[in-house]
Amino acid sequence: MKTHVKALVVGGGAIGTSIAYHLAKAGWQDVMLLERDELTSGSTWHAAGLLPYFNMSYATTWIHDHSIKLYKTLEEETGLDAGFFVVGNLRMAQSKARMDEYMLYASTAETVGVPFEWMTPAQIKERWPLVRTEDLEGAIYHPTDGYINPADVTMAMAKGARQRGVTIERKWQVDGYEWTGSEWRVTVTKMVEKGGNLVPSDEQQVITAEHVVTATGNHAQRTARLLGLKIPAIPVEHQFIVTEPDPALVEWRKTNEQHPVLRDADAKWYVREERGGWILGPYERGAPARFPYGVPDSFRADLFPLDLDRIEEEYMSMIHRIPSSETVGLKDDFNGPICYTPDGNPLIGPAPGLRNMWLAEGFSFGITAAGGAGHYLAQLMVEGEAEIDMASLDPKRFGSWMTTDYAVAKNEEAYEHVYILHHPDEERPAARPLRTSPAYDRQKEKGAQFGQVNGWERPNYYGPVGAPEGFDHDARSFRRGGWWEYAAAEAKAIREGVGLIDATAFAKHEVKGPGAAAFLDWFTTNKLPKVGRINLTYALTDAGTTRTEYTIVRLAEDRFYLVSAGAWSAYDGDFLRKAVEDKEAEFGRIDVQDVTTQWGVFAIAGPRSREVLNRLVRDADPATVLSNKRFPWLSHREIELGMVPVRALRVAYTGELGWELHHPIEMQNHLWDKLMEAGAASGMKLVGARAQNWLRQEKSYRAFGTELGRDATPLEAGLDRFVDLSKDFHGKAAMEALGTRSKCVTLLIDGPADADPWGREALYAGGEKVGRLTSGGWSAAFGKSIGMGYVRPDLAAPGTKLKVRMFRELWDAEVTEDSPYDPTNATIRADG
Incomplete structure (x- = not known):
């Protein structure tokens, strides 16, 4: 066995073998893979091998697309048949809402270039007469995917890896990791068979690796x-059953090709052919998480007992959809662990707090994702960045507040939601509320309907208190949901009067010390603000793309307060701390402290915001405290509102006159009560995140995770x-070398009367796809839909006419000037 390698991959399933293969393919010569048992002995061996394109995530769709294309090339490269049956994938819909879901998904597929077709019930019946269709609305059909033999494709990638120089060692278990400051010392133990179990022997080795x-x-x-x-990443039970041959299917196959993989999402199952019979895979309610603290040593390529009672509803619905299956007996069953994460997406990327340690965990659709995950992770490791933005899959999207109980509850929910309608405005209820600001109960009493961001409860909108007849706060839609009219009224209130927003979830860090200023000047793209002033700035990746966005407040010459997106606190903090570690010897001592939970934030905005605050300001000359002379735009002041000392920032994400009121979180309820009292005389309205999202698009304010990410530079973002x-x-040189590949624009859209874009839609010019939306919503100022996105640079000029795809139709869209609402910032600078 080698004792030193450039990269050590731990795990010999489909994911691990793909990573080893792609690292070698990318040019790394010294790669080794360790497997504690046999290749494919984990979830890979009992996977059904399906390759569904369907995914609402832009990054994950790219990953699945790469896998499907790669698997078709492996036999030519390795001589091993990967067992790919390109039979297609038919995803059926029993309701108009389900068809709306497919149309929204198709927007993502279209931007990636995934082929699909629409089918009517009559077309389905004509092509596959064994399928009952009279109660269907239609279907989306992917002709280029299907299913694959998981063991065969894993072995093909393993052979491809060996051909490129990768060493694969079986029956070695990792028992320890130690970072020396320049490499990893990995202690491994030889595993041996004993009484049917796999147990550690006395033989150990230490492997040093630059990357793990x-x-x-x-x-x-x-x-x-x-x-x-x-x-x-904790596994959940997934069971599927295999039937005896179905005589009707056997007869059909004498003169016809295989059925596509059939998915009846409303019935919560998939079905595919298997040796003249059927495989049924349900995603039922009540499937339990297993092994929350680790897999027992006695559990190898094992299964759990089948729980037929739990899947009776799904089994009966298969019989309904394929009537010929009613008299067919069961031949085999599988109930094994499949890893999940709280949002159902894998964890791919650098480990938090560690150097050269990479995670590829939590793959609930591991066979589908394996090829693409290996490809894009190898890009991250070898080139420093992937060609797609991988932030949505980064392991740091879940912070250190996450516990085992939380993961169990959310992973079970993620499993259950595989076939539940994926509304873009969905808010899943498990493990909530968990992280709440002090004013949570007060907001709830006022009708707040909460969303969750990084575990924090945050008002999405304020609806009618209680349960008025005919209104359902939990109703979701792919069009304008029941919440839409309330969010529209909130947006209007900000533009015309005054509104109050809870922004406590913002990530907040303090950076201070003798080296802080020099470090931040190197770390970010903009000039540093003077003491008492504020600047918006960006930190870049090594590749020159946007790694994160910060609002920097300069509290003193060597003390800075950094505010960033609430969903990304662990992500931003890890990047910041690692950069400090790298540069402290050069710049001098730098202290970084995450103060997110120490500070609450209320944002007050609108033409009447100053008059509300004037009622609360305590000062020798209170009438002038908030004037432009004493408190200009993009400045910071320590003020007193009632009994609360407030770090006030003259900024407003809504683009109106306004302030962010950063306050000691333990005083939040007092400040809330005082603001509510002072705001009553001005008609102040409580405002949620959805209206705020619409308002920021009217100002063309880019948001991290949508317009801003690791696949575009700040210059491309405009x-x-x-x-x-x-x-x-x-990152400056790399940014300049990339040039301008695309350009971020704001568009006003004449869309359907009952819907707005969600930020996933394809953009067209002259019948050609030329870009995609990254954000979407409603504009109160312009009375029509609005969106932001990326197009070819030659189509970015204001006045350019484009089309946006919504619900299978093309709608008129026009590129506007940047900040179409108040482009001169007159309202945000208003004096008083």
Whole structure:
């Protein structure tokens, strides 16, 4: 066995073998893969091998697309048949809402270039007469995917890896990781068979590796303990059954090709052919999480007892959809662990707090994702960044507040939601409320309907208190939901009067010390603000794309307060701390402290916001405290509102006159009560995140995770004014080398009367796809739909006519000037 390698991959399932294969393919010569048992002995061996394109995530769709294309090339490369049956995938709909879901999904598929077709019930029946269709609305059909033999494709990738020089060692278990400051010392133990179990022997080795990748599947909790991390990847039971041959199917196959993989999403199952019979795979309610603290040593390629009672409803619905299956007996059954994460998406990327440690865990659709995950993770490791933005899959999207009980509850929910309608305005209820600001109960009493961001409860909108007849707060839609009229009224209130928003979930860090100023000047693209002032700025990846966005408040010459998106606190904090570690020797001592939970934030905005605050300000000359002379736009002041000391920032994400009121979180309820009292005389309205999202688009304010990400530079995002090219900063040369590949624009859209874009739609010019939306919504100021997105640079000029695809139709859209609402910022600078 080698004792030193460039990269060590831990885990020999489909994910691990793909990573090893792609690292070698990308040019790394010294790669080794370790498997504690046999290749494919984890979830890979009992996977059904389906390759569904369907996914609402832009990044995950790219990953699945790469896998499906890669698997078709493996036999030519390796000589091994990967067992790919390109039979297609028919996803049926029993309701108009389900068809709306498919049309929204198709928007993502269209932007990636995934082929699909629409089918009517009559077309389905004509092509596959064994399928009952009279109660269907239609279907979406993917002709280029299907199913694959998981063991065969894994072995093909393993052979491809060996052909490129990868060493694969079986029956070695990792028992310890130690970072020396320049490499990893990995202690491994030889595993041996004993009484049918796999047990450690006395033989141990130490392997040193520059990089380590963990792809340990169901053993992720053991990996987490060895690394001292929290990894919310815990398996959930998934069962599928195999029937005896169906005589009607056997007869059909004498003169016809295989059926596509059939999915009746409303019935919560998939079905495919298997040796003249059928495989039924349900995603039922009540499937339990297993092994929350680690897989027992006695559990190898084992299964759980089948629970037929739990899947009776799904089994009967299969008989309804395929009537010929009613008299067919059961031949085999499987009930095995499949790893999930709280949002159902895998964890791919650098481990929090660790150097050169990469995670590839939590793959609930591991066979579908394996090829693409290996490809894009290899890009991250070898090139420093992937060609697609991988932030939505980053392991740090779940912070250190996450616990085992939380992961169990959310992973069981994620499993159950595989076939539940994926509304873009969905808010899943499990493990909530958990992280609440002090004013949570007060907001709830006022009709707040909460969403969850990074575990925090945050008002999405304020609806009618109680349960008025005919209104359902839990009703979701792919069009304008019941909440829409309330969000529209909130947006109007900000534009015309005054509104109050809870922004406590913002991530907040303090950076201070003798080296803080020099470090931040190198770390970010914009000039640093003067003491008492504020700047918006960006930190870049090594590849020159946007890694994160910060609002920087300069509290003193060597003390800074950084505010960033609430969903990304662990992500931003890890990046910031690692950068400090790298540069502290050069710049001097720098202290970084996450103060997110110490500070609550209320944002007050609108033409009457100053008059509300004037009623609360305590000062020798209160009438002038908030004037432009004493408190200009983009400045910071420590003020007193009632009995609360407030770090007030003259900024407003809504684009109106306004302030962010950062306050000691333990005083939040007092401040809330005082603001409510002072605001009553001005008609102040409580406002949620959905209206705020619409308002920021009217100002063309880019948001991290939508317009801003690791696949575009700040210059491509149209943020040139926040990039100081006269100074040197991290990623500058790489950013300039990329040039302008696309351009971010704001569009006003004449869309359907009952719907707005969600930010996933394809953009067209002259019948050609030329870009995609990244955000969407309703504009109160313009009385029509609005969106932001990326197009070819030659189509970015204001006045350019485009089309946007919504619900299978093309609708008129026009590129506007940046900040179509109040482009001169007259309202936000208003004096008083």
